[in-house]
Amino acid sequence: MPIYEYRCAGCSNLTTVFVQGYQGKDDIRCEFCGSTEVKRIISPVNVHQSSSEKLSSYDPASKKSESFYRDSRNIGLHAEHMLKKAGVKPTEEFKTKLEKLRTDPSRVIKDSDS
Numbered sequence: 116m117p118i119y120e121y122r123c124a125g126c127s128n129l130t131t132v133f134v135q136g137y138q139g140k141d142d143i144r145c146e147f148c149g150s151t152e153v154k155r156i157i158s159p160v161n162v163h164q165s166s167s168e169k170l171s172s173y174d175p176a177s178k179k180s181e182s183f184y185r186d187s188r189n190i191g192l193h194a195e196h197m198l199k200k201a202g203v204k205p206t207e208e209f210k211t212k213l214e215k216l217r218t219d220p221s222r223v224i225k226d227s228d229s
């Protein structure tokens with residue numbers, strides 16, 4: 116079951132929501148002050164998921180949410196998946212570049228420009 120965390124714009128407390136099926140944003144209320152001015156933040160469940168777990172749970176056919184693309188840790192996941200499927204071991208260079216992209220996307224963009 117997906118778990119989302121929302122930060123309240125009013126009192127900045129976190130509200131954890133277990134999402135069952137589709138739930139409109141209007142249904143989410145701050146647990147502390149009841150405000151609906153809440154913003155979804157990246158779930159801690161995903162944060163603690165390791166790269167290999169991410170890769171094994173990655174499904175190229177599934178529809179990606181907007182947050183999937185916003186999460187820099189998902190950069191290169193598709194490439195990794197394709198390599199694994201083809202039985203190709205990613206090179207160290209590939210892995211290093213991927214790691215850099217995931218941790219500091221802006222620096223890598225600058226690096227490849229020069």
Ligand SMILES: [Zn+2]
Pocket residue numbers: 123124125126127128145146147148149150
């Ligand atoms: Zn609040």
